[in-house]
Amino acid sequence: MVQNAISSLPAELWQEIITMVIHGLDYFNPDRYDVPPERLLRTYRLIDELYWEFRMEILRIRLVSRTWNEYTQSLIHSACTVVMPVEENQVIYMIWATRIAAVPFFKPCDCWFGDPCAPCTLRRKQRGNFKQILAVNNRLSVGIIDAADMEMIKALYTSSHRFPNLRSLHVQASLPLAGKHLRLISEHFPGLVLLDFEWPSQSEYIALNLPNLKSLRITGDHGESLPIDGWKVPRLTAAMLGFNSGSMEDMIAKMSGVGFNLKLLGLMKCSRFDPTQPTALWTTFPNLTALSAPIKFLLAHPPPPGHPVQYFRADDDDIDNNENEMVASSLLALVRKWPTSRGVMGWFKWKLDFEKVLRMDAGRDKGNDELALRSLVARLKVGAQLEALGIRYNDAFGLTYAEANDKFGGPNGEDVVAKYLEMAQAALG
Incomplete structure (x- = not known):
């Protein structure tokens, strides 16, 4: 009876309902930091975990009725995992993808330091196959691309008009994204709401201009060279910055021009700060709800009365080293106040x-x-x-x-x- 009632709905209505159910999952949220405040402490989830949730949701919907089963056929390939270089049979599936997770290809082979064997020769010829997907005449539904390599990024630039729905771009963590690529990203994908990349040391300055960007995650080795203070990202609400060097106050100063609306701030691996000096963090980010930072920073500079910050994440090992008892007791005393x-x-x-x-x-x-x-x-x-x-x-x-x-x-x-x-x-x- 329920199935008959569902099947009798107008086609446009039940298609909209199914699409909302499927694409409402976290797996298809282009902004991984767009979560309720109580979940800001957990700003990541394993891709595999989210993927299997999506697959199970697809299965449940297919069992509702014959009509829903037929419609979900078009959504089966919404999540597409590809191995780079792209195999030819994957190109077909990518045309319907809403989310693409790119997996770098590496397979040790005896021919690695000599003449390539037959399989490796074939794989090398396949590099560039990603461009095949760009030959289609229609626009693509891809909204999220994870772990893109440079081949994929360059192909995206040349055919950006095929990707009007792209909202999230995650570049491989081991692939530094120089200034010229940031400029091209701004030019070709102004609709991005999330950008995740590694910034190379001593990179040339390029003004990032993404008017819709809400979440930005940058990792790298040299925080002092980060030119974020001049970037145009007026809607930025989440910034996760991870560097092996750079003082806390330097990073806070660089963020002062773009961080007024921040609700989530991560200052990872920034270990240098003077606990005897005042900090500008709480006045620079008056709307902050969640902070990720070394725990000793928070103990030295607790939030002032009236500040709305509610959640804290310790992005270091302080609570699990030989000072754990002192840190744990201090943290407990701080939280009570x-x-x-x-x-x-x-x-x-x-x-x-x-x-x-x-x-x-x-x-x-x-x-x-x-x-x-x-x-x-x-x-x-x-x-x-x-x-x-x-x-x-x-x-x-x-x-x-x-x-x-x-x-x-x-x-x-x-x-x-x-x-x-x-x-x-x-x-x-």
Whole structure:
């Protein structure tokens, strides 16, 4: 009866409904940072995880009715994973793709340092096959391209009119994107809402001009040369900046011209700052909701009263090193005085912690690595205390302490954590 009612809907209506269901999934959201505030701590999800969610949703919809099954045939290839260089049979599927995930091709071969063997010769001839997709006359539905290599990027430039729907571009992390390519991206894809790339050291300055850009992620080695302060990105709301050098205040100053509307800011690997000097971060970013930074920075410069920031992610190992007890206790004290705090995230995995708890051998753990045992004890204690305060304590995968306890804890509701902490405290003395 339900199937008959669904099938009787006007074709335009049920097509719109199915499209909304499919393309409403995270897998087809061109902006990975466009999430509810409580999820800002977990600003990434594994591509495989999202892909299989999409496939299962397709399967469920195909079982609704014959009509829906027929319509979803056109959506089966919405998610397309290609190996670069592109195989000929993949080109056909890419024509219907909404999201393309490019996987770099590398296969060790005995001919690597000599004359190419027959299979390698064929593969080398196939480089450039991506251009075949650009020969179609109609516009393409591709909205997201992940891990694009330089061959793909150059092909995109020459046929950008085929990709009017492109909103998200992720360049391979190991592929530095020089200034001339940023200029071409601005010229050919002004509709981008997300751009993710690596910035090469001592790159020439190019003014990035993307009026619709909301999320920007840049990694690199030399933060001092980053020219973002002159870029035209008026709608930017999320910026994740990761460099091996560069002080916190330098990065804050560079962002001052484009960061007024930022809700998410990540200052990763920026370790140099003077804890005795005031910071301009809180006045430069008055609308910030989530901050990723070294935890010692937050301890030295806590948010002032009235600032709307709610979530913090520790983008370093401070909470998992030999200072963990001091850092954990300081973090807990800070959160208690931070009335708007809703969640904290650290770079650890609750699954590994609870696996150790379930083994219940604190004495052996101390003998193997006392610092690791102290780190685990501190983390479990802070996790339980923050949960009691109604504040999320997330691991690197976004799991809270309470969620991890339900998922990985002891059977029959046994409080194995309390038992383990008692054993660990006895072992530590």
